[in-house]
Amino acid sequence: MTGSTPSPDKECRTRGRPREFDVDEALDKAIDVFRERGYHGTSISDLSAAMELTAGSIYKAFKDKHAVFSAALERHITLRKAAMQAAIQTEKSGRDKVCKVLTTYATQCHGIEGRLGCLVVGSAIELAIFDEGIARQVNDSLMRNETMLAGLIKDGQADGSIAADIDGPVTARSMLCVLQGMRVLGKTGRAHEELLAVVDVAMKLLG
Secondary structure (H helix, E strand, C coil): CCCCCCCHHHHHHHHCCCCCCCHHHHHHHHHHHHHHHCCCCCCHHHHHHHHCCCHHHHHHHHCCHHHHHHHHHHHHHHHHHHHHHHHHCCCCCHHHHHHHHHHHHHHHCCHHHHHHCCHHHHHHHHCCCCCHHHHHHHHHHHHHHHHHHHHHHHHHHHHCCCCCCCCHHHHHHHHHHHHHHHHHHHCCCCCHHHHHHHHHHHHHHHC
16 A cells, blocks of 8 residues: 655645735834834734734744834835835926925824824934944935935926025935924924925025
């Protein structure tokens, strides 16, 4: 009597079970918790409830809370970058694109969304001073935003919508400070109109 030989397909299924949840969906839920409570204020129990996963599933997929946070931060950055790129594509001049960036931030920085805040800013305040990995993620995100703004300003100078004599890189850095400052103000419940007034003043830097 001969024994049966498992099929290759069956062997593949028995070696390891596929992950039973969508990682991106789980991270999206984790992002909201971390934005609201911060890293230190968030427990594995909080993440388990929000992500609708057992603690064991979280540890198996991400190893620990820090790994969940790092992955959530990276996804937050990626999603925000994609949304901003889509928003500015509808604008024609460099000046209009800079204005779109500023007004988008102003809109995101009021109401419930504003009070939740930005995970990048929260990470910079809470973790970057002693966590080199998170500090790199934060710095890379801020530098990409500064580079984007500098590029838009350069485009505006080329198309004549922005004054040719302004210092593009310095102005981009100033705009970055405005953007992140609005993020902080948003946590305090500032009105949308107040933030749009900041945008009007910031636009004057472009000549």
